[in-house]
Amino acid sequence: MNAQAVHVDHDDHDHGPPNSGMRWITTTNHKDIGTLYLLFSLLMFFVGGLMALIIRAELFKPGLQLVNPDFFNQMTTMHALVMIFLAVMPAFVGLANWMIPIMIGAPDMALPRMNNWSFWILPFASVILISTLFVNGGAPAGGWTMYPPLVLQTGASFPMLIFAVHLLGISSIMGSINIIATIMNMRAPGMTYMKMPLFVWTWFITAYLLIATMPVLAGAVTMLLTDKYFGTSFFSAAGGGDPVMFQHIFWFFGHPEVYILILPAFGIVSQIIPTFARKPLFGYSSMVYATASIAFLSFIVWAHHMFTVGLAVEAELFFMFATMLIAVPTGVKVFNWVATMWKGSMTFETPMLFAIGFVVMFTIGGFSGVMLAMTPVDFQYHDTYFVVAHFHYVLVPGAVFAIMAAVYYWLPKWTGHMYNDKLGRIHFWISAVFVNILFFPQHFLGLAGMPRRIPDYSVQFADFNMISSIGAFGFGFSQLLFAYIVISTIRKGKQATDIVWEGAKGLEWTLSSPPPYHSFSVQPVIK
Amino acid sequence: MANTQHATTQHYYVPSSTIWPFIGSVGLALLVLGIIRMLNQQGGTILLFMGIATLIYMLYGWFGEVIRESESRTYTRWEDRSFRIGMSWFIFSEVMFFAAFFGALFYARHLSVPWLGGAGEEANTHEWLWNSFSAVWPTNGPANVGGSFEAMPAWGLPTLNTIILLTSGVTVTWAHHSLKIGNRQNLIYGLAMTVALGFLFVGLQMIEYSHAYHEMNLTLKSGIYGSTFYLLTGFHGMHVTLGAIMLTVILVRSMKGHFTASNHFGFEAAAWYWHFVDVVWLILFVFVYWL
Numbered sequence: 001m002n003a004q005a006v007h008v009d010h011d012d013h014d015h016g017p018p019n020s021g022m023r024w025i026t027t028t029n030h031k032d033i034g035t036l037y038l039l040f041s042l043l044m045f046f047v048g049g050l051m052a053l054i055i056r057a058e059l060f061k062p063g064l065q066l067v068n069p070d071f072f073n074q075m076t077t078m079h080a081l082v083m084i085f086l087a088v089m090p091a092f093v094g095l096a097n098w099m100i101p102i103m104i105g106a107p108d109m110a111l112p113r114m115n116n117w118s119f120w121i122l123p124f125a126s127v128i129l130i131s132t133l134f135v136n137g138g139a140p141a142g143g144w145t146m147y148p149p150l151v152l153q154t155g156a157s158f159p160m161l162i163f164a165v166h167l168l169g170i171s172s173i174m175g176s177i178n179i180i181a182t183i184m185n186m187r188a189p190g191m192t193y194m195k196m197p198l199f200v201w202t203w204f205i206t207a208y209l210l211i212a213t214m215p216v217l218a219g220a221v222t223m224l225l226t227d228k229y230f231g232t233s234f235f236s237a238a239g240g241g242d243p244v245m246f247q248h249i250f251w252f253f254g255h256p257e258v259y260i261l262i263l264p265a266f267g268i269v270s271q272i273i274p275t276f277a278r279k280p281l282f283g284y285s286s287m288v289y290a291t292a293s294i295a296f297l298s299f300i301v302w303a304h305h306m307f308t309v310g311l312a313v314e315a316e317l318f319f320m321f322a323t324m325l326i327a328v329p330t331g332v333k334v335f336n337w338v339a340t341m342w343k344g345s346m347t348f349e350t351p352m353l354f355a356i357g358f359v360v361m362f363t364i365g366g367f368s369g370v371m372l373a374m375t376p377v378d379f380q381y382h383d384t385y386f387v388v389a390h391f392h393y394v395l396v397p398g399a400v401f402a403i404m405a406a407v408y409y410w411l412p413k414w415t416g417h418m419y420n421d422k423l424g425r426i427h428f429w430i431s432a433v434f435v436n437i438l439f440f441p442q443h444f445l446g447l448a449g450m451p452r453r454i455p456d457y458s459v460q461f462a463d464f465n466m467i468s469s470i471g472a473f474g475f476g477f478s479q480l481l482f483a484y485i486v487i488s489t490i491r492k493g494k495q496a497t498d499i500v501w502e503g504a505k506g507l508e509w510t511l512s513s514p515p516p517y518h519s520f521s522v523q524p525v526i527k
Numbered sequence: 528m529a530n531t532q533h534a535t536t537q538h539y540y541v542p543s544s545t546i547w548p549f550i551g552s553v554g555l556a557l558l559v560l561g562i563i564r565m566l567n568q569q570g571g572t573i574l575l576f577m578g579i580a581t582l583i584y585m586l587y588g589w590f591g592e593v594i595r596e597s598e599s600r601t602y603t604r605w606e607d608r609s610f611r612i613g614m615s616w617f618i619f620s621e622v623m624f625f626a627a628f629f630g631a632l633f634y635a636r637h638l639s640v641p642w643l644g645g646a647g648e649e650a651n652t653h654e655w656l657w658n659s660f661s662a663v664w665p666t667n668g669p670a671n672v673g674g675s676f677e678a679m680p681a682w683g684l685p686t687l688n689t690i691i692l693l694t695s696g697v698t699v700t701w702a703h704h705s706l707k708i709g710n711r712q713n714l715i716y717g718l719a720m721t722v723a724l725g726f727l728f729v730g731l732q733m734i735e736y737s738h739a740y741h742e743m744n745l746t747l748k749s750g751i752y753g754s755t756f757y758l759l760t761g762f763h764g765m766h767v768t769l770g771a772i773m774l775t776v777i778l779v780r781s782m783k784g785h786f787t788a789s790n791h792f793g794f795e796a797a798a799w800y801w802h803f804v805d806v807v808w809l810i811l812f813v814f815v816y817w818l
Contacts, residue, residue, distance in 0.1 A: 239672035240640050241668070
């Protein structure tokens with residue numbers, strides 16, 4: 001685990017980036033492509049965030065005031081699709097691109113041309129997806145889960161949705177194949193699997209989840225397409241099919257997808273906490289096994305999203321217990337992070353604050369997940385704001401906080417500039433406060449019975465909704481500070497040292513800040 | 528802890544820059560925009576063909592570059608291993624794509640159709656909507672969607688197609704063996720036979736579809752049977768076509784003198800893909816045609 005090597009002299013054919021306007025279009029460099037992914041993700045984070053603010057503005061008061069219900073539904077659908085496929089996933093892939101080669105001592109990704117293709121499909125797919133807002137009939141409004149028969153009523157944007165999903169799937173599959181080939185084939189001599197940094201391990205496992213499930217999503221949306229345009233009966237009972245079958249196929253993809261959105265976050269937090277606790281990660285190998293167990297379990301729990309569709313009792317029992325089982329490896333992780341901090345010489349720079357915020361608030365989301373896992377309890381919670389609160393806790397102060405932690409942790413390495421840590425800490429605290437104002441009241445709303453994906457609500461829900469909307473605007477505008485910090489650090493700042501953080505361990509810190517355009521052209525030896 | 532020694536002076540080949548992936552993205556975007564416009568009945572044919580042309584141009588240029596690099600011995604065993612890993616996991620992703628459609632088939636045959644016929648505890652659909660429906664496979668559902676049809680029997684063209692694909696698996700292995708012992712003549716014969724058998728398979732499949740549409744009233748609209756039948760066999764047929772095109776490229780390269788007994792990953796990748804479509808067909812033959 002203590003992958004350390006001294007600063008290896010970089011060989012002299014270390015060219016800088018080409019000075020051409022085509023650099024970003026034709027690049028095969030993992031750092032360039034990582035940067036493209038991360039900047040794209042940042043942009044989409046604000047696009048998706050704007051949609052969320054439209055939702056919260058409408059829900060500020062009971063009654064319909066700002067948007068019509070159909071547009072509201074378009075916003076809930078598009079907010080989810082944009083945040084999942086265009087913001088969070090590309091951010092993790094961008095981090096993988098930047099960090100995996102320099103964490104394992106590789107000269108680049110294993111398949112550099114395909115790496116470029118994985119990225120450049122994304123802008124085209126996102127233009128197709130987002131432009132649905134402007135076509136006849138508006139954007140898809142049946143929810144990101146695309147359940148038939150409702151989704152089949154979508155207008156001209158329907159095939160755009162389907163093909164955008166196809167393109168995003170192609171991009172993800174190529175990205176994952178590249179990550180797997182890189183990790184299997186490009187590790188520095190001596191970097192055995194059980195010495196790999198945890199971020200590399202979690203991405204390795206995530207990449208398998210992606211290749212196993214994105215094609216299944218492609219199959220599911222293809223069936224939707226043929227049902228709508230070519231008269232097939234996959235999801236029509238009249239023809240012998242079943243609309244519930246879509247839900248099974250979709251969630252066979254969808255549940256592993258949930259872990260695709262969180263496993264790399266686990267990896268990031270497992271890198272950051274040891275640095276600022278100045279102790280090696282507690283239970284490294286148990287972390288690896290726990291990640292693998294979570295990934296395995298993710299394939300056999302999908303129907304917990306469908307407890308209320310009328311499953312057989314045996315199925316409900318099986319999926320309930322299998323789901324609860326996930327709490328075991330997840331608990332192992334949380335306890336390991338806490339044990340890493342135990343008696344550590346801790347300091348609380350921005351990345352550490354985000355990492356600790358992750359551990360605390362992700363765990364809140366984890367607990368509400370265990371509540372939802374209980375079938376009879378889920379009968380009450382299903383499709384309420386409790387579910388919304390649950391998955392936003394794991395995705396916003398979970399996945400998104402981990403991405404921000406990663407950016408604050410590695411930004412000085414990427415840019416060679418140190419940001420203003422005080423501003424970073426302010427960003428953390430206002431984000432952490434507002435995110436709780438935003439999502440915590442939604443638990444109460446859900447328990448009281450407020451349904452999700454509805455633009456209007458009964459007056460007894462008014463107070464908590466108003467609080468939640470205030471939190472939403474506070475959280476949303478706080479992120480402008482994040483964008484400011486990132487952009488100003490890219491442009492200028494105090495020169496960062498190579499190691500950046502006092503307690504940092506790992507190959508990436510042996511490189512200069514910023515690292516040379518081609519690093520580890522000669523691989524270091526890991527002992 | 529720290530070590531200053533260099534383990535290897537070996538360099539991994541990292542191409543400097545490339546325009547092909549971007550052209551590929553433009554091609555994919557044009558292609559799907561064409562299909563989108565066609566489905567929305569707003570034309571789109573021109574966009575579709577522009578997309579296809581761009582993709583063909585991209586494949587020609589990209590693979591051309593890789594082939595030139597391969598023939599000039601740019602790649603060592605190290606890069607070769609990346610290609611092997613990449614191709615293996617690509618094929619795995621294809622397996623998962625077919626798994627979705629096989630999943631739909633098994634779900635329909637073992638769950639949704641029996642439920643519509645009254646099986647299970649909560650068979651209200653049967654009782655209230657379609658109480659005369661009896662669950663037998665093949666079916667186009669309780670509403671007789673698409674009208675009465677005949678199911679495709681296994682023992683005719685499909686059996687012949689099974690024999691053809693299995694034989695092509697043998698011929699491609701023979702070609703591989705010939706390549707390994709340096710017999711280029713037999714390599715070319717073996718590949719040519721494989722390609723011919725592949726396209727013969729696709730041709731027979733088209734005849735089968737035509738027969739199904741015109742004489743058996745078995746169409747995409749024939750309920751869940753027609754849906755699963757055509758999507759499974761159709762996607763398989765598309766993959767056979769793709770595999771046959773890949774092998775054609777390999778055949779042309781073999782005739783040009785590419786590949787050596789020890790360095791021929793391009794051949795192997797196409798052969799792996801071919802075995803993959805072969806195995807999918809066997810599963811298809813058993814569960815779609817036979818049982």
